[in-house]
Amino acid sequence: MVKLSDVNSKLQKAHYAVRGKIVIRAQELEGQGKKIIYCNIGNPQALKQKPLTFVRQVLSLLEYPALMDNPGPAAAFPADAVARAKMILEKNPTGTGAYTQSAGIPFIRQAIADFIQKRDGITADPNRILLTDGASKGVQAVFTLLTNKENDGYMIPIPQYPLYSATIELYGARQVNYFLDEKNEWQLNALELERSLEEARQNGINTVAIAVINPGNPTGAVLSKENIRMVIRFAREHKLAILADEVYQENVYAPGLKFHSFAQIMHELGEKEVTLFSFHSVSKGFLGECGHRGGYLEIRNMPDDVYAEMIKLQSIGLCSNVDGQLVTYLMVAPPKFGDASYELYEKERAAILGDLKEKAEILGRGLSAIEGMHTHIPQGAMYAFVRFDLPHPKGTDPETMTPEERHKYEAARDSKYCLRLLEDTGICVVPGSGFGQQPGTLHFRTTFLPPKEDITALVEKMKRFHASYVEKIKSA
């Protein structure tokens, strides 16, 4: 029988906090009848966000095209949904049930190129676009492509989305941490990038790429144009590829801020040397279609022979799921002004984004008003990464600990806090140690996806919980 000692040691070392122990405990408590407010994962439709009607109408027609031949049921669909489904069937006559080309259905890759053109005012090459089962699979494909030697390393932000650290561990690559600047709204810092790269060099690591998440997960930060320019110059100087995780590009709430794609800024800089991988997904934004596992990966500055390896890699898994490809298509080609569905689509879109913005404000304002909690109103994405203060128990002095002891002590502190929070209040958040944080600081990541009344309740509950938790430590 396969024993734990037989199991891939890299897999054993990998961690993925977003679905870790606390979540398993939350499910147990829920099974026992406790109300849980799930703030651990960006899964909007699990928290009552409704899908966009147009997207689902077109999918429904494509799963069962006979509906379109029958005037009765067809009348239940707006004319543009039927027209769109027919157009898709014409361009992809094998339907939802056949494997597609490894890179994805050609007309969809063209539509993505058009979307980038429209978004950024720059051309994109459909033969450098690959459809993937969500952005995660795209990120993993790039790590597979670029990890060649044991000392190949990737710069990743701290805090980061743990897909990155888990994949690096799993693929046997080296993790190179750069800290985001909490004092400066979690932007990247040029000196810190240099420090991080230099430290890696001294550790014998051959850094091959830098990953950037914008808008940020777990930070909720939106990067400025100047910050992105700085990263591109840095990558160019040090011959790094860039992985730009841009799945939250539609989720920008802060007045005056705007999403800038790496592709566009690279174009502005006339950058033709740095290889760019940028990722997008149907799971976030306002669609929130996590279950459909759709997304794409666009590549810039890559020679044909390298791209052929990328295609080969995709071909081994055959292709991404067709419904996910179709949702990706509908994301990049929504109803146009004048189409029958345009008004409803815009209304649904505005309602979802408006609601998220409002919830970001309730959460950010509420938590930052709590004594001992530090955060801002999230600028974007679906998360706040909240710093909190805890006293040390009597007789405990981290200053006297070894770095390992201290690391362990601190990771246990935030995990214990979040677990207690869950048990006492039903609020399920993820400890900061799952994303990484500056030594000596404590955080948790919370989404602001639950319904508004739950967010309001969460703020209240957290206030009471935090005060009593601190009190208990003090009086222990």
Next chain:
Amino acid sequence: MVKLSDVNSKLQKAHYAVRGKIVIRAQELEGQGKKIIYCNIGNPQALKQKPLTFVRQVLSLLEYPALMDNPGPAAAFPADAVARAKMILEKNPTGTGAYTQSAGIPFIRQAIADFIQKRDGITADPNRILLTDGASKGVQAVFTLLTNKENDGYMIPIPQYPLYSATIELYGARQVNYFLDEKNEWQLNALELERSLEEARQNGINTVAIAVINPGNPTGAVLSKENIRMVIRFAREHKLAILADEVYQENVYAPGLKFHSFAQIMHELGEKEVTLFSFHSVSKGFLGECGHRGGYLEIRNMPDDVYAEMIKLQSIGLCSNVDGQLVTYLMVAPPKFGDASYELYEKERAAILGDLKEKAEILGRGLSAIEGMHTHIPQGAMYAFVRFDLPHPKGTDPETMTPEERHKYEAARDSKYCLRLLEDTGICVVPGSGFGQQPGTLHFRTTFLPPKEDITALVEKMKRFHASYVEKIKSA
């Protein structure tokens, strides 16, 4: 810029013949207006096989549940499709757009356990069943789990489905070939298994598992009960896990033959030591829903701590796509006798399987009648692995070549043959070297999925092509 020399050398070495050069050339020719008969890949719905109506009706309703609230459109669906969709929504209220548990939706895992119970008369544990994006992803997950050290190896059949060789190469494991016995209808041979394992041992390989494909890809063979028993005893004796690729379990055509699952035979033998991974998929059988990327993986004889690693691995990619999970559910829980859709479902099912059986016969009979071609009527799956004879060009004697030269010469011979076949006739098959074959033999794999008239035409065209190809070599 990322150069080829920077790219993962394991990826560069991996090959996946089913979507290789010949297929790319076929697409080019098709673009130029040539009619191509695609026999390279098991993609039924790309070759005009219709989806099962019930499956698509339920999916259509689940993508757009509002259809069920509206008596007009709802009337276009049979009562059991509507009832089924409602039941699914009740058990999985977050619908098709939310992430599920990492292992898949619980009630679907239970339904799979019930399906195994019904198929094999044995119990199955829903907590050892994982939903995957097609069987390929399940196979790759197992390779990830079990590959721990550089000398860990996997026994795979030759010929094999190249997912196995490609994944082994990609993950840095070692490939241990065992030859299937062409003279004995491609069954496994006990002496050959021993020889193969011993050779691996001598090469310093630590063999951890044996992969078996039943019914066979590319061989079309259905393994006998006795053959499966032999493999299980062999695995037990040598402490190997078994990967049982059973995606063609519904595709058995030969009279008197029957699919036997490894799970069932292990149960019969009272086997409680050998870890078994068995794979199933919605892409094959009679559903042919390749585009939906659905499938599952059932595990037997695995301790909890190892299973937890498997779950963690799935969690890093979040979950498999929900529509694929739903199609898997509908595969294992079809309409029952008395349901409104039962009759149509059975009729469609019988028509597809009957058609495949007939086409297997046309292909097998036709090709084996060709001078210089050797094959049988495929017993199962969707393929024939056809051996063919070619004379050596004047002045070429493989006996005088080094093993490397000979290997290269032979691989070039079948590739050249298949490419010429494509150019001359539009028939797209995959060279045997893509699957592996006994040194000194030549094969190609062809599906029998195209419409009947295409299969008949294929046999005729192949006859003429083969004769003229042989003639050209002789007269060169």
